[in-house]
Amino acid sequence: MKKTTLQTDAAPKAIGTYSQAVRCGDTVYLSGQIGLDPATMQMVEGIDAQIRRVFDNLAAVAAAAGGSLDDCVKVNVYLTDLGHFAKVNEIMATYFREPYPARAAIGVASLPRNALVEVDAVMHLG
Numbered sequence: 001m002k003k004t005t006l007q008t009d010a011a012p013k014a015i016g017t018y019s020q021a022v023r024c025g026d027t028v029y030l031s032g033q034i035g036l037d038p039a040t041m042q043m044v045e046g047i048d049a050q051i052r053r054v055f056d057n058l059a060a061v062a063a064a065a066g067g068s069l070d071d072c073v074k075v076n077v078y079l080t081d082l083g084h085f086a087k088v089n090e091i092m093a094t095y096f097r098e099p100y101p102a103r104a105a106i107g108v109a110s111l112p113r114n115a116l117v118e119v120d121a122v123m124h125l126g
Contacts (some may be wrong), residue, residue, distance in 0.1 A: 009087035012036040028065045029121040033057035034115035055095040072101040074122040082107040
């Protein structure tokens with residue numbers, strides 16, 4: 001199966017040895033996004049702003065792949081403080097519609113650039 005990498009200027013540039021997304025057939029693997037503003041590559045301030053920026057970044061990559069967040073079948077949320085989980089649920093509900101994707105939430109010691117949250121996803125375009 002052919003593997004295609006995807007990139008958009010509407011999301012932060014990859015800051016390492018990875019692609020923003022990789023498409024294999026009808027499946028698209030979206031790399032983890034943190035709260036970087038794609039225009040400045042600076043972290044936005046505060047947990048609410050970071051959560052929104054993360055989902056905005058994921059939505060931009062999903063669009064570049066020819067889909068939307070509605071096409072996500074699996075989402076992984078990484079938080080440096082699981083106390084922010086309720087806020088993630090609240091904000092995530094403004095980006096996703098039912099049927100919601102499968103999801104995991106994982107508490108981690110730290111994230112790149114001192115981010116408070118990171119989210120990756122798997123999308124199916126069929």
